[in-house]
Amino acid sequence: xxxxxxxxxxxxxxxxxxxxxxxxxxxxxxxxxxxxxxxxxxxxxxxxxxxxxxxxxxxxxxxxxxxxxxxxxxxxxxxxxxxxxxxxxxxxxxxxxxxxxxxxxxxxxxxxxxxxxxxxxxxxxxxxxxxxxxxxxxxxxxxxxxxxxxxxxxxxxxxxxxxxxxxxxxxxxxxxxxxxxxxxxxxxxxxxxxxxxxxxxxxxxxxxxxxxxxxxxxxxxxxxxxxxxxxxxxxxxxxxxxxxxxxxxxxxxxxxxxxxxxxxxxxxxxxxxxxxxxxxxxxxxxxxxxxxxxxxxxxxxxxxxxxxxxxxxxxxxxxxxxxxxxxxxxxxxxxxxxxxxxxxxxxxxxxxxxxxxxxxxxxxxxxxxxxxxxxxxxxxxxxxxxxxxxxxxxxxxxxxxxxxxxxxxxxxxxxxxxxxxxxxxxxxx
Amino acid sequence: xxxxxxxxxxxxxxxxxxxxxxxxxxxxxxxxxxxxxxxxxxxxxxxxxxxxxxxxxxxxxxxxxxxxxxxxxxxxxxxxxxxxxxxxxxxxxxxxxxxxxxxxxxxxxxxxxxxxxxxxxxxxxxxxxxxxxxxxxxxxxxxxxxxxxxxxxxxxxxxxxxxxxxxxxxxxxxxxxxxxxxxxxxxxxxxxxxxxxxxxxxxxxxxxxxxxxxxxxxxxxxxxxxxxxxxxxxxxxxxxxxxxxxxxxxxxxxxxxxxxxxxxxxxxxxxxxxxxxxxxxxxxxxxxxx
Numbered sequence: 164x165x166x167x168x169x170x171x172x173x174x175x176x177x178x179x180x181x182x183x184x185x186x187x188x189x190x191x192x193x194x195x196x197x198x199x200x201x202x203x204x205x206x207x208x209x210x211x212x213x214x215x216x217x218x219x220x221x222x223x224x225x226x227x228x229x230x231x232x233x234x235x236x237x238x239x240x241x242x243x244x245x246x247x248x249x250x251x252x253x254x255x256x257x258x259x260x261x262x263x264x265x266x267x268x269x270x271x272x273x274x275x276x277x278x279x280x281x282x283x284x285x286x287x288x289x290x291x292x293x294x295x296x297x298x299x300x301x302x303x304x305x306x307x308x309x310x311x312x313x314x315x316x317x318x319x320x321x322x323x324x325x326x327x328x329x330x331x332x333x334x335x336x337x338x339x340x341x342x343x344x345x346x347x348x349x350x351x352x353x354x355x356x357x358x359x360x361x362x363x364x365x366x367x368x369x370x371x372x373x374x375x376x377x378x379x380x381x382x383x384x385x386x387x388x389x390x391x392x393x394x395x396x397x398x399x400x401x402x403x404x405x406x407x408x409x410x411x412x413x414x415x416x417x418x419x420x421x422x423x424x425x426x427x428x429x430x431x432x433x434x435x436x437x438x439x440x441x442x443x444x445x446x447x448x449x450x451x452x453x454x455x456x457x458x459x460x461x462x463x464x465x466x467x468x469x470x471x472x473x474x475x476x477x478x479x480x481x482x483x484x485x486x487x488x489x490x491x492x493x494x495x496x497x498x499x500x501x502x503x504x505x506x507x508x509x510x511x512x513x514x515x516x517x518x519x520x521x522x523x524x525x526x527x528x529x530x531x532x533x534x535x536x537x538x539x540x541x542x543x544x545x546x547x548x549x550x551x552x553x554x555x556x557x558x559x560x561x562x563x564x565x566x567x568x569x570x571x572x573x574x575x576x577x578x579x580x581x582x583x584x585x586x587x588x589x590x591x592x
Numbered sequence: 593x594x595x596x597x598x599x600x601x602x603x604x605x606x607x608x609x610x611x612x613x614x615x616x617x618x619x620x621x622x623x624x625x626x627x628x629x630x631x632x633x634x635x636x637x638x639x640x641x642x643x644x645x646x647x648x649x650x651x652x653x654x655x656x657x658x659x660x661x662x663x664x665x666x667x668x669x670x671x672x673x674x675x676x677x678x679x680x681x682x683x684x685x686x687x688x689x690x691x692x693x694x695x696x697x698x699x700x701x702x703x704x705x706x707x708x709x710x711x712x713x714x715x716x717x718x719x720x721x722x723x724x725x726x727x728x729x730x731x732x733x734x735x736x737x738x739x740x741x742x743x744x745x746x747x748x749x750x751x752x753x754x755x756x757x758x759x760x761x762x763x764x765x766x767x768x769x770x771x772x773x774x775x776x777x778x779x780x781x782x783x784x785x786x787x788x789x790x791x792x793x794x795x796x797x798x799x800x801x802x803x804x805x806x807x808x809x810x811x812x813x814x815x816x817x818x819x820x821x822x823x824x825x826x827x828x829x830x831x832x833x834x835x836x837x838x839x840x841x842x843x844x845x846x847x848x849x850x851x852x853x854x855x856x857x858x859x860x861x862x863x864x865x866x867x868x869x870x871x872x873x874x875x876x877x878x879x880x881x882x
Contacts, residue, residue: 404615411619415626418634425637432644439651442660449667456674459786462776463681466842469819470810477804477824489831494823498838 169211183213190215201240201382212280214240214382221382235391236372238382242283244367245271245328250278251370254326254351261312261322261346263305264364265289265329271364272308274322281320282312292333302343309344324349330359465523472525472589475553479587480529483547485540489532489580496526496586499566524590528560532580541583553589560584685844687815688748688790691741698740705744706732709751716754722763724754729769729792746770749790749843756817756841757796760805764834767795771840789842791820797834810841818842 169177179202187200199221201214221238228235249255249262259276263286270286286304290297305325313321324347325340337348353361371379376392383391476493484490492499533540541559548557565584651657692701709728717724728750734740750770757765771791798806803824810817821840826833 400612401615404612404619407619408615408622411622411627415622415630418627418630422630422634422637425634425641429637429641429644432641432648436644436648436651439648439657439660442664443657446660446664446667449664449671453667453671453674456671456678460674460678460681463678463685466685466818466844467681467811467816469822470807470817473819473822474804474807477800477807481800489826491826492823494825495821498821498823 177211179211179213182211186213187215199382199384201380212380214380216382218384221384225387237376237379237388237391239368239371239380240283240382241364241368242271242273242285243280243371243380244364244369246273246275246280246283247367247370248363249273249275249326249367251367252351258324259320259322260324260326260349261309262326262363263328264362265292265301265327266362266364267291270304272305274312274316282316284308284311292329292336298333298336298339302340305340306343322346326351328363468523468591469525471591472553473527475551475591476525476527476529476587476589479548479551479554479589483544483551484531485533485544487534488540488544490529491532492528492530494528496528499528500564524555524588527587527589528584529587530565530582530584532582534580536581538581538583541585545585548585548587553591554587555590556588557585560586682846684813684815685787686846687752687817688745688843688845691744698744699734702734702740702744702747703732705747706730709747713754716758720758720761720763722758722765724757724765725768728754729767742773745773745788745790745845746792749792749841752817752843753792753794753841756806756809757794759809760798760802762796762798762802762806764797765794766797767793767838769793774842776844786847788845788847789818790845791818791840791842793821794837794839794841796837796839798837799834803835803837806839818844 169182183200183202187198190198194217197218198215199218202212224238225235245262245264249260254260254262255275256277259274259281261272261274263272264270265286266289268287268289270289272282272284272286273280274282286308289304290300292298292301309322325344326349327337327340328351332350337350340346340348351363353363353366376388381388473495480490480493545557545559548554565582706728710726713724713728714726716722728747730743730747730750734743747770750768753768769792771793774789774791776787776789807819810819818841819839820842821838824835824837826835
């Protein structure tokens, strides 16, 4: 992991990728090896951070992980993991500290303040600090790394304390570290964990993986990184696919429900139409039946009134007849006009209801003799008849219609009498 | 990318691509099998519903169907009133009692009934001192082509006529002749008979008051008898002399099947539409049992 101070005059519009490419070509020119460069987030515009490593080492790691069945997410410089943990727990907030993690044969040293990573260096060939010699060797490596820092950044920027992460710290090691570096030695225990082997670097790397790709330094080659990142998003694609399929299923169900709803509406409209049609038929049927019953009722009323009419005629004639006149015949007109009075007209084998014929009126013929030749009494008779409420009209019957054979002339041999025939139209209200 | 990185990265994208292809296949299959047919069916159903709605709206805009419920109720009341009036008059007209079950022995029934009627008439006439035709105008001869049930009803009509005449105290009856029955048809001439009338011709001697009494006896709140013919002739010179009167009376008998009543809801299943829509008509009280 390397950094280069950016001169104050170049900070505005400084192209970090260009600078990294320059460093990469410089490194490749010196080592004659293909390298991979990772550019860090530009948190501090005064420095360019980047990581350099050999491409064959990267590819070896990728191959090894793939063979072991791991899915490669990213390759990040280990020092950044240690810095991320220190920053995450606020261990360098408001002060400059150096953090050291001592692992098995390898370690990391970072110098940081607040959110700024000031210096970082990998510590190689670390012995286990069990013996005095190994402790001395370990102190020498740490001190040498700090010397390099002081050489680059100046002793005025020396860290205030040194934060030591080690699984097992031998007694007296911290005091010796203080004596050697002149800095206070501190330790840190992860909250909620008593595991002495908990690695701050591993924790920091895990934290970094949650950051967006653009905001973390990656040592994957560019083309490899694009594929890995795309593959890493396959869960998103799968999720999107599942959501799409779910959407298709939901849409299919929704469309079927929609269809059922429309069909239900169609049925409801058809039922309503059917009800209306039924109502129309019923109305028509009721009107028709009502007319049939009314007509049938009228026919029977007509039949019933025959005797009423006859009685009314008898009463009217009795009241209107002049005392001097003689009434010799009262008959309904059908009987009168039949061949022989006294013999009823033959009834047809079938008789249709004829309530409307004649508007319900009945016709009668009254025949008799008047002693006066001027028919004055007959005129009075007719006038009186017409005043009767049951008589609609009364007048002499046409002479051509008078049945002469019904006049019993033989009974009146010595009388000077004038025969007459009156037709009466009777209709009760 | 060199060969090494290709090898290293070959597995993950392959799995990813297979899964993606599978998902795409399921998505496309679902689209073609569920969504597209569903869209078509939903659209068809929507059009069907719209067509049904348009049909209903066209029907509802028909002035003849506006306020159909109210008009139906009015028509129902009108029909009920018309039917009630008809039924009341029908019951008064239907005065000939139903024949007793003869069990195929109508001829002997007729002869015995005729004999009994003649004996009864003789007895009643003798008690009153009246003069009536002893034969009742009916011949006891029953030919093979004669309908004994029709003759029985003629006998019933003759007996009913005698009741009227005795009631009016008619002392002299010169003629009593049951005529051939007349079938009554509706005015629409649909060919459906609804009643048969049994006419009886009567020739009698009666005063004006007796004639009036006979005419009044033809109708009462419970029955009425048709008067098909009427004539009264005064043949003498004495004003108080009785008249020669000729009548034809008609006695109604409703048909067993009443075409006029077949649409009465609740009485027949021939009009299911009407039965569904309307409440049941109350049938008039009476002894009418076809």
